[in-house]
Each structure stands twice: as structure tokens, then as C-alpha cells.
Amino acid sequence: MLITDPISDLFIRIKNGLMAKKKEVNMPHSKLKEAIAHKLVENNYIEAVEIIDKIPQKEMNIKLRYVESLAGITGFKRISKPGRRLYAGANKVPPALNGYGITLVSTNRGVLTDKEAREKNVGGELICQIW
Numbered sequence: 001m002l003i004t005d006p007i008s009d010l011f012i013r014i015k016n017g018l019m020a021k022k023k024e025v026n027m028p029h030s031k032l033k034e035a036i037a038h039k040l041v042e043n044n045y046i047e048a049v050e051i052i053d054k055i056p057q058k059e060m061n062i063k064l065r066y067v068e069s070l071a072g073i074t075g076f077k078r079i080s081k082p083g084r085r086l087y088a089g090a091n092k093v094p095p096a097l098n099g100y101g102i103t104l105v106s107t108n109r110g111v112l113t114d115k116e117a118r119e120k121n122v123g124g125e126l127i128c129q130i131w
Contacts, residue, residue, distance in 0.1 A: 004082060006030055007127060010037070011076050014046070017064055018071040029058035035111040036104060036127065037062055043102055043113065045072045045130060079103075079126040089123035101131030 003009050010033045017025035027033070029051060037049040037060060047063035065072030077096075080086045088094070088105070093114045096103045103114035107124035117123065 003028075005078075006033060007036065008078050008081075011078070011128065014062065014064065014073060015076070017062075018073060021066075022064060024061055024063045026052075026059055026061050029060045032106070032111070033060060039102075039104060039111055039113060040073075040130070043130075047072075073130060075131050077129045079128055086126045087124065088126055090117055090121045093117050093123065093126065094129075096129035097131045101129055103127075103129045 006028075010027060013025050013027050034049065034051065037046065040046045041049055045065065047065045050061040050063070052059040052061055093105055094103055095101075095114055104127040105112050105114065105117045105122075105124045106127050107117060107120075107122045109120060109122055111127070112120065112122070112124075
């Protein structure tokens with residue numbers, strides 16, 4: 001199966017897993033998806049990420065986070081899409097929900113949150129907003 005937007009696929013699988021009250025979800029591995037997942041772990045949106053080394057292709061196992069039966073992620077918005085890439089400078093990266101969420105930015109220093117991008121004074125492609 002050909003996936004044209006693997007980042008949206010990552011978030012849709014997480015969203016569907018949360019709606020179905022699953023403990024974990026599996027998906028194909030990529031370096032970008034792994035970097036995004038690690039940022040979600042750092043910011044307490046998901047519990048853990050495990051890379052499973054299978055023969056045809058690696059897989060990612062993401063353990064979902066619930067707080068008193070409420071999902072760790074309540075919503076997300078994909079900003080830059082394959083048909084329309086959006087970029088922003090360090091001082092133009094928008095905060096998500098006035099600072100209550102995070103905006104993920106793909107920079108030359110890796111995937112950063114909006115706060116980290118402003119601190120390091122780097123801009124890049126606006127991936128998504130999560131709250």
C-alpha cells in the first residue's frame with residue numbers, strides 16, 4: 001500500500017487508537033516519524049516509542065497515554081501538506097492553542113517544538129500542531 005502522507009498516517013493511527021481505547025498502535029517506521037514520536041514522548045502526549053526490527057521493514061510501536069481515561073492527545077492539525085509546504089522563520093512559528101499545545105517544526109537541527117525553535121533561533125517546515 002502506498003501512503004502519500006506518512007505524517008498524517010502517523011497521527012490518524014494514533015487518533016484511531018485513542019478513540020478505540022487501545023494501549024498501543026503499530027505502524028511502518030521512518031526517521032521523521034520516529035523523531036516526531038520522540039517529541040511527543042518528551043512533551044507527555046504519548047507514553048513510549050519502541051522500534052521493532054522486522055525483516056522487510058522496521059516497525060514502530062507507540063504506547064498511548066491516558067490520564068484518568070482521557071486521551072493524552074485531544075486534537076491535532078496538519079499544517080504543511082505534500083501539496084502545500086509551509087515554512088516559517090524562527091520568530092514567525094505560531095504557538096498551538098496560545099501555548100497550551102505544541103507546534104512541531106522540521107529544521108536543519110531536527111524536529112523541534114515551537115518553543116525550542118524560538119530558543120535556538122531556527123525556522124523550518126511547520127509540520128503540525130498538537131494539543
